[in-house]
Amino acid sequence: MGGKLAPYATIYSTEKIKQAIADxxxxxxxxxxxPILDYGSVVAAQVEVCLGPLHTEFDGRGNAYISCFVSNEVVKFTLGQPEYTGPKPFSVVDKVPINYNVGHICIPESNSPNPAGKYLVALNKWSIDRFMNVGPLFPKNFQLIDISGEKMKVLLDMPVAFAETHYAKAIRREKLEKIKPLQVAPTGSDFLAFEGGQPRKDENALTTVGKESVKRYQLPDGSWVTEVWGTLIRSTIRPNIITAKKGDIVRLHLTNVEQSLNAMHGFALAEYGIIAETEPGRYVELEFVADVPGVFAFYCFDFCSPLHLEMAGWLVVEE
Incomplete structure (x- = not known):
């Protein structure tokens, strides 16, 4: 592990830790x-690696790689037995400069028993004059590094929108290909309620277009409810006009009835602070008090089709 403020990477021995506990x-x-273990009894080695050592990954071939936040580099050093059996255990063997302020780094399956150590990604916090700035924020940059040989080699600089991802993990693509393909959830699935490991279908969810309805009724305490059962499908929100009285509790039951995995839909009613995103098949329930009279637009905020801008409607709150 690296301590950021010290130039050393400290390697602890599991066997020494066990023995120190026993003794x-x-x-x-x-x-x-x-109890605090005696420091000298549990350390296997210390390696002077760089300024600002931060995050360590492993390649499965007896080498470790550590990011250096202050000196802006990635340093490769050898481990000890049984991972490394060569003549120079716990020694720095290579360094590669990084641009700029490297934080965490990522080697596929680094922390598994069988790392796929051919490439390393440096997850950098700043890009400093690396790429054109096209907005209010400068791009960050990731760097792809070949670690398959004795010397590291930077292959690619890539601008990214968001900052360095802490402890990002990567796995082999072929493992993902073995996973059963994703399926559209059964229409009307409540993703917040499960039965037998699967999302439960809600009794208020509509499964077909054309059965949408609006009902207004009074509760025993005297308050009024405008209840809506609706659907979302390219490129319509049904019903597209909802009428309520000022002071009504508005209760929306909305179901994305799409059958395509990519057909996401959103629902937003900005003036009342209502927003929800619905995956294909998903049911959501939204509730608010219509305490401000007027006509308010609701709309889908996920671009879903050429007629996306038509996917809207109106809430009419009468005095």
Whole structure:
């Protein structure tokens, strides 16, 4: 592990830790009464790697790679036995400069028993004059590094919209290809309620277009409810006109009745702070009090078809 403020990577031995516990080699106890292991009894080695060591990954061939936040580089160093059996254990063997402020790094399946250590991705916080700025925020940049040989080699600089992802993980593509393809959830599935590991179909969800309805009724406490059973499908929200009285509780039951995996739909009613995103087959329930009279637009905010802008409607709140 790296400590950021010290130029060393410290390697701890699991066997030494076990032995220190068995021998009760403690330096004392922490504030909670937990014994503190004697530092010298559990360290396998320290490697002077760089300025600002931060995050370490492994290639499965006896090497470790550590990001250096201050000196802007990735450093490769050897481990000890049994991972490394060569003549120079715990030694720096290569360095590659990084642009700029490298944080975490990622090697596919690094923390597994069988790392796929051919490439490393440096997840950098800044890009500093690397790419054209086209908006209010400068792009970040990731760097793809070949680590298959003795020397590391930067293959690609790539601008990205968002900052370095802490502890990002990668796995082999062929493992994903073995997974059963995603299927559209049964129409009317409530993704917040499950039965037998599957989303439960809600009794208020509509499964077909054409059966949408609006009902207004009074509760025993005297309050009024405008209840809506609706559907979302390219490129219509049904019903597209909802009428309620000022003070009504408006309860929306909305179902995305699409059968294509990519057909996401959103529902937004900005003036009342209502927003929801619905995957194909998903049912959502929304509720608010219509306490402001007027005519308010509701609309889909996921671009879903050439007629996306037509996917809208109106809430009419009468005095």
């Amino acid at each position: 009760k080699k403690f330096e004392g106890k922490d504030r909670y009464g937990v």
